[in-house]
Amino acid sequence: MKKVNVTSLLSALIALAGLFLPWVATQSQVSGLAQVETASWAWIPLLALIVLGLIGSWSRAPVVAAIGLILGLSGALLALVAVKSALATGYTGSASLGFWFVFLGELLGAAGMVNCLTTLSGADRVTYVLREVVPPLVVPAFLLLLWQGIVEGLRVPIAFFPSVTDVVRVLFSAHAVLVDDSIHTFIRQMLFGYILGAAMGVLTGMMIALSPFLRRGFLPLATAVSSIPVIGLAPVLGRAFGVDWESKAAVASIVTFFPVVINMVQGLMTADPRKMDLLHSYAARRGQIFRKLRFPHALPYLFNALKITSIISLISVIVAEFLIPGPPEGLGQRISLSARSGRYDITFAAIAFASTLGILFYGFIALLERVFTAWHSSFRGAQRR
Amino acid sequence: MNTPIIAFQEVDKVFASRGSNHLVALEHVNLSIVPEEFIAFIGPSGCGKTTLLRLAADLEQPTSGRITIKEKTPEQARLDRDYGYVFQDPVLYEWRTVEQNVQLPLEIMGVPKPKRETRAHHLLGLVGLSEFSHHYPWQLSGGMQQRVSIARALSFSPSILLMDEPFGALDEITREQMQLELLRIWRNLKTTVLFVTHSIPEAVFLSTRTVVMSPRPGRIHEIIEIDLPQPRTVETRECERFFELTTVVRESLRGTENGH
Numbered sequence: 175m176k177k178v179n180v181t182s183l184l185s186a187l188i189a190l191a192g193l194f195l196p197w198v199a200t201q202s203q204v205s206g207l208a209q210v211e212t213a214s215w216a217w218i219p220l221l222a223l224i225v226l227g228l229i230g231s232w233s234r235a236p237v238v239a240a241i242g243l244i245l246g247l248s249g250a251l252l253a254l255v256a257v258k259s260a261l262a263t264g265y266t267g268s269a270s271l272g273f274w275f276v277f278l279g280e281l282l283g284a285a286g287m288v289n290c291l292t293t294l295s296g297a298d299r300v301t302y303v304l305r306e307v308v309p310p311l312v313v314p315a316f317l318l319l320l321w322q323g324i325v326e327g328l329r330v331p332i333a334f335f336p337s338v339t340d341v342v343r344v345l346f347s348a349h350a351v352l353v354d355d356s357i358h359t360f361i362r363q364m365l366f367g368y369i370l371g372a373a374m375g376v377l378t379g380m381m382i383a384l385s386p387f388l389r390r391g392f393l394p395l396a397t398a399v400s401s402i403p404v405i406g407l408a409p410v411l412g413r414a415f416g417v418d419w420e421s422k423a424a425v426a427s428i429v430t431f432f433p434v435v436i437n438m439v440q441g442l443m444t445a446d447p448r449k450m451d452l453l454h455s456y457a458a459r460r461g462q463i464f465r466k467l468r469f470p471h472a473l474p475y476l477f478n479a480l481k482i483t484s485i486i487s488l489i490s491v492i493v494a495e496f497l498i499p500g501p502p503e504g505l506g507q508r509i510s511l512s513a514r515s516g517r518y519d520i521t522f523a524a525i526a527f528a529s530t531l532g533i534l535f536y537g538f539i540a541l542l543e544r545v546f547t548a549w550h551s552s553f554r555g556a557q558r559r
Numbered sequence: 560m561n562t563p564i565i566a567f568q569e570v571d572k573v574f575a576s577r578g579s580n581h582l583v584a585l586e587h588v589n590l591s592i593v594p595e596e597f598i599a600f601i602g603p604s605g606c607g608k609t610t611l612l613r614l615a616a617d618l619e620q621p622t623s624g625r626i627t628i629k630e631k632t633p634e635q636a637r638l639d640r641d642y643g644y645v646f647q648d649p650v651l652y653e654w655r656t657v658e659q660n661v662q663l664p665l666e667i668m669g670v671p672k673p674k675r676e677t678r679a680h681h682l683l684g685l686v687g688l689s690e691f692s693h694h695y696p697w698q699l700s701g702g703m704q705q706r707v708s709i710a711r712a713l714s715f716s717p718s719i720l721l722m723d724e725p726f727g728a729l730d731e732i733t734r735e736q737m738q739l740e741l742l743r744i745w746r747n748l749k750t751t752v753l754f755v756t757h758s759i760p761e762a763v764f765l766s767t768r769t770v771v772m773s774p775r776p777g778r779i780h781e782i783i784e785i786d787l788p789q790p791r792t793v794e795t796r797e798c799e800r801f802f803e804l805t806t807v808v809r810e811s812l813r814g815t816e817n818g819h
Contacts, residue, residue, distance in 0.1 A: 448650045451618050455644045456667040456715075457637055466663065470654045549654040549695055 181286035182231035182242060185279045189224045189249065192275025193217065198260045198267065216256035220276065223249040227283050236304050239290040243312065246284025247319065253277045254323050261329070269327040277323050281316065288312055333516035340519040345526065352508070352527050359505040360531050362419045364491040367426025371487070372480060375431045379438025383468070393439060400432030405493050412498035422504075425494040426487040433486075437479035441472025474550045477543035484539050488532045563591040563627075564719065564751050565615060570624035572610055572777075583776035584610045588624070590770065590779060594718070597745060597752045599766035601759065601808065602815065607777025608755040612721050615753065616644050628719070640668065642719040643712030647727045649704035651696040651711075658683065658692035661710045668715060682710040685744065702733035706740075713744065720745075720752045727757060735796075738765055742791055759812070763787070763804045764796060771808060773815035781811045 223245050230242045253276040257269045294305045318338050324330070325337035332340055345352070382388040382396075408425055415421035445467050453463050495506025502511060505528045512520035572585040585607040592598055600608040613619040614626055617633035628636035636642065643664075651660050661679040670678070683689050686706040688699075696704055705725060712720060726734045738761065745752055756762050762769045766785050773780040785804055787795055795801055 446650070448646055448648070449652065451616075452644065452646075452650055453667065454618060455616055455637060455642070456664045457640060458667045462667055466667070467652070470652070547654070549697075 179231045179286065179290070181289070182227060182283050185246075185283035185286060186224050186227040186231060187279075189220075189227070189276045189279030189283070192253075192272045192277075192279060193220060193224070195272035195275055196270045197257055197272040198270055216252055220249060220252055220256075223252070223280070227280075236291070236294055236296075236301060239287045239294075240304055240308070243284050243287035243291070243308075246280045246282075246287060247312075247315065249280035250277050250284065250319055250323065253280065254319070254326060258326055261326075268329045273327055277327065281320060281323075284312075284316060288316070332519050334518070336519040336522050341522040341526065344519045344523040348520065348523065352505075352523060355503060355505045355508050355524065356527050356531060358419065358503045359422075359491055359495065359528070360488070360535075363422040363494075363504065364426050364488050366419075367423035367428075367491070368430050368484065368487045370423070371427030371430030372434050372483070374427070375434025375479070376438055376476065378431075379435045379442065379472075382435065382439050383442035384464075389439070389443075393436075396432055396435050400436060404428045405490050405497070408494045408497040411494075417498050417500035419500075419504075421498050421500075422491045422494045425490050429490045430483040430487050433479040433483050434476065437475040438472055441475030442468045445471040474543075474547050477539070477547060480539050481536060481543065484536050485532055488528065488535070492528060562593070562630075564594045564596075564629055565592040565753070566590070566625075566627045567611070567614075568625045568627075570614065570626060571622045572607065572614060572619065573622045585614075585621075586776040586778050588777075588779055590782075592751060592753070594751050595749050597742075597765055597767045598754065599762035599769045600753070600755045600772060601757070601762045601769060601812065602772030602777075602780070603774050603812070605777070606772040606774040606815075608772055609723050610777065612644075612723050612753060612755055615719075616642060616721055618644075636719075640664075640715055641717055642721050643715070643717040645705075645708055645712045645720065645722040645725045647724040649696065649701075649708040651704055651707055653696060655696075656692065657688060657694050657696065657699070657707050660696065660707055661714050663711060664715050670715075678714055679710075682714055683707075685713070686710045686740065702729050702737065705729065705737065709741070709744075713748065716748070718750060720750050720754075722752065722754045724755050724757065726761065734761070739791075739793070741765065746790060759805050759808050760796070760801075763801060763808060764791060769808055771811045771815065780815045783807055783811060 227242060227245050227249070230238050230245070253273060257273045257277075261269065288309050291304050292309050294301050296302075322338040325335060330337070382393055404425060407428075408421070411424050411428075412421045415424050442464075449467055449471075450463070453467055458466070492504075492506035492509070495504045496510050499507060499510070505524045508524040509521050509528075512518070512524065567588045567590045570585060570588040571583070574582040574584055576582065588607075588611065600611060602608055610619060614621055615628065615633060617637040626633050629639075629641055631639070631641075651657075652663065655663065658676075658679050661682055662675045665675040665678060679692070680689070683692050686709060688703060688706055688710070691699060691703065696707065699707070705728075709725065712722075726737050729737065741752075742765065744750075752765075754762075754765060756765075763785055764787075769783045769785055770779055771781045771783065772778065783804070787798075787800055787804065
């Protein structure tokens, strides 16, 4: 017989104990789940889930692990719903030991199952999905559940830390405002500045690469300037370009410009000398050497800079909105205004928008990189000799 | 046909470095090569074989002496695209397919697209890579990559091929196969080949004359006539004269070590 899965056995036992411990407590009364009238409906399904988990701990089959994962997560969710409705019936304190035993026991069980899934071996499709696809999807859900459970169970106020559902509620109710903020921050400020900075950077990089004078005289300066934290200059830029979107776009274009220049020059100057000799032997002109060799060689360098600056410029624009407060629009303004008034649910929703935009934009640039430099060694993987 | 296609006259090449440590790469090099010859250069490392080739290609300038190629300066010969150069490594462009790599010199020379494509197709057939024309270089083995680089050097039909240890990185089996292919191409296209190598059997098997060079300073030590019958085949490597000639070259190379 196979070895018993200790983690899942232990977690099921912890959860089982939790069913018989008090779930909510007030000064006058201590009650187990069975006695909390409004939540007693959860007792039977929870018991069933836990017993199933106990049985499952004797097997290591992938299917059992997958089912155990679903059981664990739904058990934790069920416990959460139950305690929430119990707390809502007039108890003033936070959740008691019983809830925490069930909730954390179920999550621990689910985590154990994810661990089982990651160590599966086998090449068939189901095993592959369970091993490679499921864990990265489940772990965020797991963390969100843990977050929600802690905030609900401890009754943390919004002005201290919002729950997941608080944030989601704002995402739905205030999505129109957040979309407007995103358009303002992302398109008018960041994207405009980014494209301008990148285009200027590419052109400047080409000029520097073609001119020894600029390369010797200007490049060291550019390298030095690029290490200045430009965001510190935001107030100055605000004075120069006004408190509206122009100053933030200027910040974005400056933080994009210098890395693009430096990478572009590096890419243009480091082409293989033998490839250079080869073109020389065909009597290629300078412009041909540039088009056929230097520029394609520089593309991977350029995309590296574009990827890094896509994130840096978004962060810079948001921070610039803090530093140069203009009209109350934009994700950065939304973050600072809502935080100041204790509406952390709005703060988190705005951050969620900002990070989603950042990830999508980075992904877009990475996609362009794949299209334009698919030949580069970083995409060849095992194909390389 | 006794007018030389390439002539080195009293060629010296000194690489100046900081301080007084000048490196004399080549000294008093005199050599005349007539059309359709296959010249192999052999010698220990540092004897200036590669430098000799790079001088002919106008990739380096001689310190003194004179080089003429088809009665022109090397620079004019380069501008007239008289030679194709093959390096030890394939030096293919990673972002171009096999076919596009072969077309590169033709693009530089402004050959129209349909003509380029026909030419690339023909040459890939010649080196046996027709099926791989749409592959990228990294999808090919080392031997195949080197064949692409040879096809590229031949694409514009240069009358001279300068080859710097082109088969140096290949395994023995691929190398012998490539040698036969190269000889076939040489016979068919009637080019003149300058071929740098480290391998005695390779020099003897391929060349009509083998130039043995000595190091520090690089000089021509001896020029050995290789009178093996043409066309050379697999059997050539097994005939008695082949072994005699490899011994001659080997002894000559040994002579370079003891000074001259």
